[in-house]
Amino acid sequence: MSTVKWEEWMSVGLDRIDADHKQVLALLGDLEHQVKEGAGREKILASFDGFIRHIRNHFSLEESLFRQTGFSGAAEHAREHKKLLTQIVDMQKKIQSEAEPLNRERLNFITNWLVNHILISDKKYATDPNVRARV
Numbered sequence: 001m002s003t004v005k006w007e008e009w010m011s012v013g014l015d016r017i018d019a020d021h022k023q024v025l026a027l028l029g030d031l032e033h034q035v036k037e038g039a040g041r042e043k044i045l046a047s048f049d050g051f052i053r054h055i056r057n058h059f060s061l062e063e064s065l066f067r068q069t070g071f072s073g074a075a076e077h078a079r080e081h082k083k084l085l086t087q088i089v090d091m092q093k094k095i096q097s098e099a100e101p102l103n104r105e106r107l108n109f110i111t112n113w114l115v116n117h118i119l120i121s122d123k124k125y126a127t128d129p130n131v132r133a134r135v
C-alpha cells in the first residue's frame with residue numbers, strides 16, 4: 001500500500017490551503033497505516049472520525065472563502081464537497097454497524113478523489129484574484 005503524501009506539485013499556491021491539504025493527506029496516511037497493521041475497529045473509527053472532522057472544517061473554510069469573495073464556481077464546488085462527505089459518512093456508518101470494514105480500496109477511493117479535487121477544482125478557485133486577495 002502506498003501512502004500518498006502531499007508534494008509540491010499539489011500546491012494550489014496558497015499556504016493556508018496547502019497546509020490544510022497536507023494535514024488531510026497525513027491523516028489519511030495514518031489511517032492507511034492502521035488498516036495495514038490490522039488495528040482494531042475502535043481505533044480506526046476514532047481516527048476516521050478525526051479525519052472527517054478535519055475535512056469538514058477544510059471544506060467549510062473553502063466555502064466561506066467563496067461566500068466572502070463571490071467566487072462564481074462556488075455552487076458546483078460545494079456540491080463536490082457534499083458528495084464526498086455523503087460517501088465518507090456512509091462508510092463511517094458501515095464501519096460502525098460492522099457491515100463493512102474500512103479497507104485499502106475505500107481509502108484509495110478517498111485519496112484519489114481528494115488528489116483529483118485538489119488538482120482540478122481547488123486549483124481553479126486558487127487562481128481567482130478575489131480569493132487570492134482574501135487568503
Ligand SMILES: [Fe+2]
Binds near residue numbers: 062081122
Ligand atoms: Fe475543495
Ligand SMILES: [Fe+2]
Binds near residue numbers: 058
Ligand atoms: Fe481543498
